[in-house]
Amino acid sequence: MSMNLKVALFGIAREIVGQPTLEMVAPEGQSAQGLLQDLHARYPALARLSSLAVAVNNEYAADDTPLREHDEIALIPPVSGG
């Protein structure tokens, strides 16, 4: 089984990927870390960032957080507000 994920991109991650959202097909139960591994493979420049987190429904996700089809998923490069 697979699921469709929509990943929002911001800042330098958006620039590296070249678009503000990515539609991805992922295996059912894909973890946040699994998603990052897929993205690092497709966009090697993402792996060179100081950090890259996954957010699910406005919260930072742990590595093993399972993703679900209707989650609001986002890639969070190093924040620099303030």
Added chain:
Amino acid sequence: MSMNLKVALFGIAREIVGQPTLEMVAPEGQSAQGLLQDLHARYPALARLSSLAVAVNNEYAADDTPLREHDEIALIPPVSGG
């Protein structure tokens, strides 16, 4: 030899003494501490304050600072600005 000193009073020290300035006759070379001892004797309520400092020309005076006739002398009860 003696000298005439004028001592400015503020806050609770002014209220204890009942006037904003005191004219005093003191021995030549009287120290800040000597002045305080004279005042404690005349106004025992001053001795009950948390602290009482002498200022000379807008600076806090050390105990042994000698007072001079034309110095600007003031009694400084515990400050409570801010």
Added chain:
Amino acid sequence: MLRLRSAGRSFLLTHLLSSLIHIDLTDQPIDVPTALRSVEADGAGAINTFIGTVRNQSTGRPVVRLEYEAYDSMALHQLRKVAEQAAERWPMLQKVTVVHRKGTLYIGDVAVVVAVSTPHRAESFAACQYIIDTLKQVVTIWKKEFYEDGDVWVAAHP
């Protein structure tokens, strides 16, 4: 005035918090006096405010302008969480306001204002500093610096 524990937050508490915590993310210039007035309280003897402005240089390089981009919904959610954490840690906190700017900013423009009120002063400094320090670690806002000859996403690379 804010007294809460991490767990078992009641409806009343949540309601109280939302009336005492004011969060905003805006693409308009921040009105600093309004932000300060918003934390006034009769029980507060101390107000501490941090204002972050755009400096004319960054690590020695002259800055022309900045652009702030935000993941709005998460930024607002995380800002509120940071303010609530401060209210848990300093239960005497009276009011908290955090306003962050986004979009294009020039030298001297205000990027962020944090204002807190407490009965006594030491806690106002500690809570305000906690909020700005934590904001910079977790809130999903990104700053791009523009120089005469290039631009950089701040903190993006090691």
Added chain:
Amino acid sequence: MLRLRSAGRSFLLTHLLSSLIHIDLTDQPIDVPTALRSVEADGAGAINTFIGTVRNQSTGRPVVRLEYEAYDSMALHQLRKVAEQAAERWPMLQKVTVVHRKGTLYIGDVAVVVAVSTPHRAESFAACQYIIDTLKQVVTIWKKEFYEDGDVWVAAHP
């Protein structure tokens, strides 16, 4: 911007300091926005401000009003010394403003404003807190609290 050592302060340095340190003691309401604007600087990314206001109670006793009395010449001299000490300790300080009110104040009135600007934020908190903490120890201003049924010179007795 302020770079000085305790000893051997030159004429130029003294002149610089006086243009970057603004001290006031006033019997008129303090204009907080003006005080904040006075520390803006292109090299400052951080402004920290402490505002002391009149609380509605003191150690549990409802306060009706306060009266602040000052030994003006010494208070102004000591305020300036405190600001100069902060500039020695934090040489990156850009500007400092300290305004203290005197006379009769009511609940919510602003008694004191300290505002400092620095390139980075940690020093703005530290310098501002140093100034208000030291002010409270050395500046010749006295506060009398008035309650429904009496009055007290604050801190006068052990």
